[in-house]
Amino acid sequence: MTEIRTMYMVNPLDLVIQRKEVLRYLKASKTTPEADVLIDECLKDVYKIVSPRAVYIETNVELLNDDVVKFDFMEIKSHSLTVNLKRCKKAYIFAATLGIELDRMIERYSRFIQSKATVCHAVGSALIESFCNYVDETLVGRAKATRRFSPGYGDLSLEIQPDILKALDAERKIGIILGDSLLMQPSKSVTAIIGIK
Amino acid sequence: MDVLSKLNSSYLFFDGGMGTLLQEKGLAMGELPEEWNLTHADIITSIHRAYFEAGANVITTNTFGANPLKIKNYEEIIKSAIKNAKNAIFAPEQYVALDIGPTGKLLKPLGELNFEDAVDAFAQVVKAGQDKCDLIIIETMNDPYELKAAILAAKENSSLPIFATFVLDEKGKTMTGCDIDAMVAMLEGLGVSALGVNCSLGADKLKAFVPRLVERASVPVIVNPNAGMPCVHEGRTCFESTPEKFLENMLEIANMGARVLGGCCGTTPTYIRAVVDALRDKAPKPVQKKEITVASSYSKACTFGEKVVLIGERINPTGKSKLKQALRENNISYLISEAIGQEEKKADMLDVNVGLPEIDEKAMLVSVVKELQAVTALPLQLDTSNTHALEAAMRIYNGKPLVNSVNGKAESMESVLPLVAKYGGVVIALTLDEDGIPATAKGRCDIARRIVERAREYGIDKKDIIVDPLCLTVSSDSSAPQITLEAMRMIKNELGVKVSLGISNISFGLPNRDFVNSTFFALALQNGLDAVIMNPYSNEMMKTYYSYNALMGIDEVCQEYIAFASTEAKPSVSATQDTDMTLEKAIIKGLKNEARAITSFLISDTAPLEIVNHHIIPALDRVGDDYEKGISFLPQLLMSAETANVAFDVVREKIPSSNEVSKGGFIIATVKGDIHDIGKNIVKVILQNYGYRVYDLGKNVGPERVLEAVKQTGIKLVGLSALMTTTIPSMEETIKLLKSYDPTIKIVVGGAVLTEEYSKMINADKYCKDAMETVRYTQEYYGQA
Numbered sequence: 001m002t003e004i005r006t007m008y009m010v011n012p013l014d015l016v017i018q019r020k021e022v023l024r025y026l027k028a029s030k031t032t033p034e035a036d037v038l039i040d041e042c043l044k045d046v047y048k049i050v051s052p053r054a055v056y057i058e059t060n061v062e063l064l065n066d067d068v069v070k071f072d073f074m075e076i077k078s079h080s081l082t083v084n085l086k087r088c089k090k091a092y093i094f095a096a097t098l099g100i101e102l103d104r105m106i107e108r109y110s111r112f113i114q115s116k117a118t119v120c121h122a123v124g125s126a127l128i129e130s131f132c133n134y135v136d137e138t139l140v141g142r143a144k145a146t147r148r149f150s151p152g153y154g155d156l157s158l159e160i161q162p163d164i165l166k167a168l169d170a171e172r173k174i175g176i177i178l179g180d181s182l183l184m185q186p187s188k189s190v191t192a193i194i195g196i197k
Numbered sequence: 198m199d200v201l202s203k204l205n206s207s208y209l210f211f212d213g214g215m216g217t218l219l220q221e222k223g224l225a226m227g228e229l230p231e232e233w234n235l236t237h238a239d240i241i242t243s244i245h246r247a248y249f250e251a252g253a254n255v256i257t258t259n260t261f262g263a264n265p266l267k268i269k270n271y272e273e274i275i276k277s278a279i280k281n282a283k284n285a286i287f288a289p290e291q292y293v294a295l296d297i298g299p300t301g302k303l304l305k306p307l308g309e310l311n312f313e314d315a316v317d318a319f320a321q322v323v324k325a326g327q328d329k330c331d332l333i334i335i336e337t338m339n340d341p342y343e344l345k346a347a348i349l350a351a352k353e354n355s356s357l358p359i360f361a362t363f364v365l366d367e368k369g370k371t372m373t374g375c376d377i378d379a380m381v382a383m384l385e386g387l388g389v390s391a392l393g394v395n396c397s398l399g400a401d402k403l404k405a406f407v408p409r410l411v412e413r414a415s416v417p418v419i420v421n422p423n424a425g426m427p428c429v430h431e432g433r434t435c436f437e438s439t440p441e442k443f444l445e446n447m448l449e450i451a452n453m454g455a456r457v458l459g460g461c462c463g464t465t466p467t468y469i470r471a472v473v474d475a476l477r478d479k480a481p482k483p484v485q486k487k488e489i490t491v492a493s494s495y496s497k498a499c500t501f502g503e504k505v506v507l508i509g510e511r512i513n514p515t516g517k518s519k520l521k522q523a524l525r526e527n528n529i530s531y532l533i534s535e536a537i538g539q540e541e542k543k544a545d546m547l548d549v550n551v552g553l554p555e556i557d558e559k560a561m562l563v564s565v566v567k568e569l570q571a572v573t574a575l576p577l578q579l580d581t582s583n584t585h586a587l588e589a590a591m592r593i594y595n596g597k598p599l600v601n602s603v604n605g606k607a608e609s610m611e612s613v614l615p616l617v618a619k620y621g622g623v624v625i626a627l628t629l630d631e632d633g634i635p636a637t638a639k640g641r642c643d644i645a646r647r648i649v650e651r652a653r654e655y656g657i658d659k660k661d662i663i664v665d666p667l668c669l670t671v672s673s674d675s676s677a678p679q680i681t682l683e684a685m686r687m688i689k690n691e692l693g694v695k696v697s698l699g700i701s702n703i704s705f706g707l708p709n710r711d712f713v714n715s716t717f718f719a720l721a722l723q724n725g726l727d728a729v730i731m732n733p734y735s736n737e738m739m740k741t742y743y744s745y746n747a748l749m750g751i752d753e754v755c756q757e758y759i760a761f762a763s764t765e766a767k768p769s770v771s772a773t774q775d776t777d778m779t780l781e782k783a784i785i786k787g788l789k790n791e792a793r794a795i796t797s798f799l800i801s802d803t804a805p806l807e808i809v810n811h812h813i814i815p816a817l818d819r820v821g822d823d824y825e826k827g828i829s830f831l832p833q834l835l836m837s838a839e840t841a842n843v844a845f846d847v848v849r850e851k852i853p854s855s856n857e858v859s860k861g862g863f864i865i866a867t868v869k870g871d872i873h874d875i876g877k878n879i880v881k882v883i884l885q886n887y888g889y890r891v892y893d894l895g896k897n898v899g900p901e902r903v904l905e906a907v908k909q910t911g912i913k914l915v916g917l918s919a920l921m922t923t924t925i926p927s928m929e930e931t932i933k934l935l936k937s938y939d940p941t942i943k944i945v946v947g948g949a950v951l952t953e954e955y956s957k958m959i960n961a962d963k964y965c966k967d968a969m970e971t972v973r974y975t976q977e978y979y980g981q982a
Contacts, residue, residue, distance in 0.1 A: 028830030034787045035832040051366065073226035101374045103307050108572045110875065111533050114882045115787075115835035121875050158923065167227045172396070175339055175372040177303045181870035181923040185303045 004169050007054040007135060012047050015134055017126040025122035042119040049101045050124075050188075052131045053174040056094035056139060057167065061085055061195065073167045080154025081193070084146050088195030092139045095170040096131050097189035098124060106187075128188040136194060146195035158182045164191050200292045200331045201358050201390060203254060204417055204456065208481045209391075211294075211334075211421055211459025212248035212256045213469045219244075231263045234278040241278070245285035251466035252473030253459065254292055257334055258282045258326070261298035265321050266310075275325040283329065292331040294360065297322055297347055304342050306571040309872055309897050312346055312593050319350030327355035334360045336421070337396045337461075339372045341383055341495055342595045348387045349592070352619070358390040360457070362419050364397045369406050370496075377406060378498035379596060381413040382491045386597040386621015386661075393419030396461040399438050400446035401425065404453070411454035415486045420447075420455040424463030438463075444471040454482045490660045490695050490727075492546065492576040492623050493596040499545050499576045501623075501663065501695045504751050506728040507742065508578055508599070509544035510699070511535045512565075514553055524553055524561065529568050536573050542733035546599060547573065549590075550580035559586040563593055570595045578625075578730075584612040591620040598622045601730075602665065605630030605644035610651045618655045625697060626652075626664045628684065634667055638684035641666045645688050663695045663728060664688050670705040671713065678703060678717055682724045689725050697728035700738075711737035719745055780808070780844060784816035787836025789843045796847040805851045813844050817886060825969050834968070835879065838886045860888040861979040862912035866903055867896035867948075868931055870924040876948055877918040883968040889975055900931040904938055913941060914978055916971060917961075918948040925950065929959040936960065945974055 022039060023031065031039065062070040063086070067079040071091065085091060102124050109117035136148055151158050161182050168191075170176040177185045184191075203209060219230050222240050234241055245256045258278040263271040275295075282293045300318050302310040327333065333351050338344040344361060351359050361384050363371055370376050384392045392414060394403060400422040410418045425438030447458055458476070460468050490501040499506060512535050514521045523531035536547055549569065551561045562581060569577060578599035579590045591598060602625040603613040617624050626648040628634065628641035635641050645664045652662055666684035669677040681703075685696050703717045704710035715737035718729060722745050731738050743761040746752035780799065783792040799808050820837040823829040863884055867874040874896040881891045894906055903915060915935060919928045928946060935942045946961040956964035965971040 026831050028832060031830070032786065032833060034836060038832055038836060100307060100372060104374070107306060110878045111530065111572045112537055113839060114878055115832055115839055118835055118875060118879060119832055163227060171301055172337065177301060177308065179309055179872060181921050183872060183921055185308055187873055
């Protein structure tokens, strides 16, 4: 039996984001003092409202013929994933989210102050990335691991998202819900696979 | 004995976890536990029986995920699940609860699911299962809105008692950010028989929130915790808890006043047996009825009787020509800005009245309430005399609303009170009846008493009634204020209900009405006023509010007063003092206060159109150019756009609205299946800035809806946005439909996954990489480039 484990309510202050990451998501290479004030406000808003949570499982990995990867609970056909997990015997699969309250805040801002909505969106993207790094480091520790790999990368289809979320019990444990077009809600949510060599 | 009588006389013990036990019996990961009702009926029954043997009074059917949105053969599963549960009964006083979990979909506005579709889905579950069960338990709910949908479905399709439990995180809120007070208010309003919490946390952590639940709830409190947080020990999932520790915590929880006890994930019959053995022969604490008057939103509660509750009156067309115009034009963003403005001025609640003879009030009230509850966490007061509009709004309201109003007329009571009884709410009771407003305090008190009594017959407690003794104009009757105050005191003393007033009527016909209003406000406060409908922008009223609270020890150490008074004292820094600052600069830098000040200054001696054409537009062009050249970026572009809007607003005050010329229209939507609309919203803001009238259809918009908008508006320029590869087909379908209707319709597409190439493949007319490119294309389309 594969176990689901929860990383519950990580303190957002443990997650560092670089300002330039936020700018990257805004496709901006520089700012003005006025824009900096806006970014600072949004950083404060976002950090106040997020609830970073993650669930993960550890699974055995078997690489079968024809680019089929076999985990304990499912098989996935993907060439890119097969390449990514080369020489891996184990893997971590996780789902991480910043919580739905951030979406609500962005939704709220989008009705009357679009600049804030846009910047909070970018801050959220930078923060979920940082949270994934945090989860990644916590799980992998000193082991030798592959780069994080998510559905949608290469030929790894988004279609596996429902099965992964189901296996992680992500709806009940951390509130990730899948929309009809395989979009995760809360919007700042990620699922990923890390191979351990 | 039915389950409620049993609950009345003793503790009620629920069963514990099912999933963990099924996994032990071989349920594979990702396999649906509900399917086992069909394939492994004997195992399911044996687990149920084990819980009954352990002493549980209530077992929950194995139907957590069995709803039409998650499982196709939900009906078959529910029927067999109930049979499996029934088969486990071996003694009297063993009850079966129809278990209902979340739909697995997120409701609008954040998700895709319509409120009524959620109600329908739950209704299917209730219909499939209720006739053979003793009660319905709706559990593991995160979103109060979804919980409300489930309760309505249960009430409308069954007469079984409803128990409801929600999930709390370590901060004591649901994952959607709803706190305990708000949840309890809504649930009690909807009339559940018992309420409480389950899942997510172990008994050790959950017990921290039990005192608050017991303090707020007038019905029995349910606590069904997890065994603990899952952890892994020697390769097996364990919960950081043993039955002994669980028991220890559950005894504390029982002692705090919880009356319904059981378990959730990780708990087994051993856990339940321990709890039952320890408590079976003990008497639970009696359930105390609370006299708390409270309204709530999706996340927070507003309690009456602590500090006077300020109800913002600005969303009401009476005497407000701009609001009237906004309503006629379906300009909901104007209403949103009024809501946000009042919230910033510290209103506790918002009155919402959208009644105009020429509009469909029911449809308008519903859409305004939906919009407002997406942007503000303030509870709303639904203000209408149209019963149909009221019912529709109460139904889709996310929380427990304030209802404005009922009065002593038989017809009013018969139409409004049943709605309050069904949907929950606090109702404002006006002391007038068929004979008008009594001239004496006693006359008004008598009407109030009649309303309270009539309400009781509908099952509405007096805590859910706030009496408004009405104030009449002092200029026509100098004794009117005294009568109102006397009536207030009498009603509070004799009936023990809360009172509110709409203050401003008192000064009708007088100059500088705020002076009179604020002094009368102070008098009313001194006489026990609990809530006031007022204008939060009125400085005089706010001065009274903060001063009174400071003087009466309500605002301890005068903190709020100081915060208010110190911003008040500061002379507003006039941006025009900075001689270098111009409107162009203010817009380019995104400085809203400066832009507002300079525009107000300019407007005194400059023609409105000149300000637009010689100051605002050139600044916008400059920002747009800089953006396109990569000199400035998205945040600046948007800040400038918003600043220009502020300047436009000042100018608009001076132009009669009919003279406003739009440069052309643009229909915009995020396509079906896609619910991320940040890009679409950016395009909308910038287009509006350039003078185009944007018809924003929102997100997750089906092709027919887009076509309908084209037909309605006659506009043949449509922008479509998609973020996901999975929604491109839906974009293609929309284009196909539009083009087949009228091949001259021009379609602009954009969004994260789109490229020039893609756009050609799906037959779009133009791919725009960003907002500015869309503006340029629109200018070209309207021949203004």
